[in-house]
Amino acid sequence: MDKSYYCPKLEKTLNFLPQEIKYCCSCATCPGVVIKDSKNLEKEKIIKTKKQLIEMFKNGIIPTKCRGCTEYREIKEENSNFIKKLIGFFYPKETKKISHLIMNHYKQCECKCIYCTEIINHNLKKQNYNALPLIKQLFEEKMIDKKNLTVEFQGGNVSLLTEFEDILEELSKNKCKNIIILTNGVQYLPAVEKYASKMNFRLCISLDSGTKETFNKIKRIDAFDKVIDNIKKFTSLQNVELTLKYITLNGINDNINEIKGFLNIVKETENKVAVAFDIDYRDTFLTPGDKFIAPEHYKELYKEVEEFCKENNILYTIQPQLKTVLKKGYYEQS
Numbered sequence: 477m478d479k480s481y482y483c484p485k486l487e488k489t490l491n492f493l494p495q496e497i498k499y500c501c502s503c504a505t506c507p508g509v510v511i512k513d514s515k516n517l518e519k520e521k522i523i524k525t526k527k528q529l530i531e532m533f534k535n536g537i538i539p540t541k542c543r544g545c546t547e548y549r550e551i552k553e554e555n556s557n558f559i560k561k562l563i564g565f566f567y568p569k570e571t572k573k574i575s576h577l578i579m580n581h582y583k584q585c586e587c588k589c590i591y592c593t594e595i596i597n598h599n600l601k602k603q604n605y606n607a608l609p610l611i612k613q614l615f616e617e618k619m620i621d622k623k624n625l626t627v628e629f630q631g632g633n634v635s636l637l638t639e640f641e642d643i644l645e646e647l648s649k650n651k652c653k654n655i656i657i658l659t660n661g662v663q664y665l666p667a668v669e670k671y672a673s674k675m676n677f678r679l680c681i682s683l684d685s686g687t688k689e690t691f692n693k694i695k696r697i698d699a700f701d702k703v704i705d706n707i708k709k710f711t712s713l714q715n716v717e718l719t720l721k722y723i724t725l726n727g728i729n730d731n732i733n734e735i736k737g738f739l740n741i742v743k744e745t746e747n748k749v750a751v752a753f754d755i756d757y758r759d760t761f762l763t764p765g766d767k768f769i770a771p772e773h774y775k776e777l778y779k780e781v782e783e784f785c786k787e788n789n790i791l792y793t794i795q796p797q798l799k800t801v802l803k804k805g806y807y808e809q810s
């Protein structure tokens with residue numbers, strides 16, 4: 477049998493970007509369809525292109541934009557039944573339907589975080605189109621796996637997405653339950669409160685600091701107290717899980733005082749939040765052969781974090797790239 481491939485992301489994802497709709501992540505190299513008319517998102521073209529890409533994989537041709545990607549797999553004859561079963565397990569029955577919507581088409585934001593790639597790339601522009609008409613169409617034409625659907629709001633900041641509540645209304649009408657929101661927490665989200673009895677929300681607030689001074693320096697907005705207040709409001713809601721995020725910024729928030737302040741904020745929520753620690757991605761955007769050498773004290777800081785979280789029963793995650801840095805002492809482009 478000739479070679480055959482499949483990509484699970486391609487089958488299940490739509491990623492709404494400012495100028496394009498893609499089938500997986502937001503990398504410049506991933507395949508997608510450019511939006512020509514913001515009033516007509518050309519559903520037929522989006523679905524047709526997706527089908528063509530799936531067919532190419534099936535026929536052993538790796539689409540140009542997918543070359544080098546680690547997501548697609550070869551379906552080998554001897555394990556094709558096993559792979560089919562595996563796909564069936566992860567994407568039961570509705571394999572061909574969409575079960576992951578990523579909302580990334582809005583780029584406006586209240587903050588100007590010093591580390592934010594959107595700011596650095598000057599992306600925080602006015603929203604070009606509304607995604608809701610296409611989402612409605614996909615529901616009407618039964619192209620969404622309602623039961624397994626996860627909708628992830630990335631952005632920009634969702635507080636400035638004018639169609640946010642209308643999208644939640646449409647999802648609620650279709651009995652979709654899983655919503656992920658990345659937000660700066662500067663504004664409370666009444667729409668989350670409104671739908672919290674019908675849906676499960678996972679919110680992640682990038683706090684990145686433990687004191688007002690450092691918050692102001694990083695986020696470049698004087699809103700620390702407002703964010704702390706909103707953290708309290710969100711943790712009082714049912715069906716809302718909240719994670720507080722801390723990006724380690726070399727020479728800015730990588731000190732014990734800041735980490736202790738952050739962990740105190742966590743404790744003040746009566747440990748109702750989870751925490752996630754990450755590295756500044758800019759430290760990992762390296763050319764082959766280059767290395768980011770992690771400062772020695774990173775290890776001490778995260779020892780403190782781990783001990784605190786274990787003692788206080790706080791769910792914590794150290795993201796893979798930070799884990800690598802803590803383990804090896806450096807990060808390099810593989």
Ligand SMILES: C[S@@+](CC[C@H](N)C(=O)[O-])C[C@H]1O[C@@H](n2cnc3c(N)ncnc32)[C@H](O)[C@@H]1O
Nearest residue numbers: 591592593630631632658659660682756757758
């Ligand atoms: C661009 S933000 C948009 C959502 C929201 N405004 C926020 O800040 O959470 C999406 C995610 O990217 C993360 N992010 C942005 N720049 C980063 C960087 N240089 N390193 C690590 N994470 C970064 C933020 O922490 C956030 O979780």
Ligand code: SF4
Nearest residue numbers: 483486500542545547
């Ligand atoms: S193979 Fe990679 S680039 Fe291509 S659709 Fe799948 S995830 Fe996207």
Ligand code: SF4
Nearest residue numbers: 585587589592632660
């Ligand atoms: S809050 Fe989010 S989108 Fe806004 S500047 Fe910071 S990281 Fe970027």
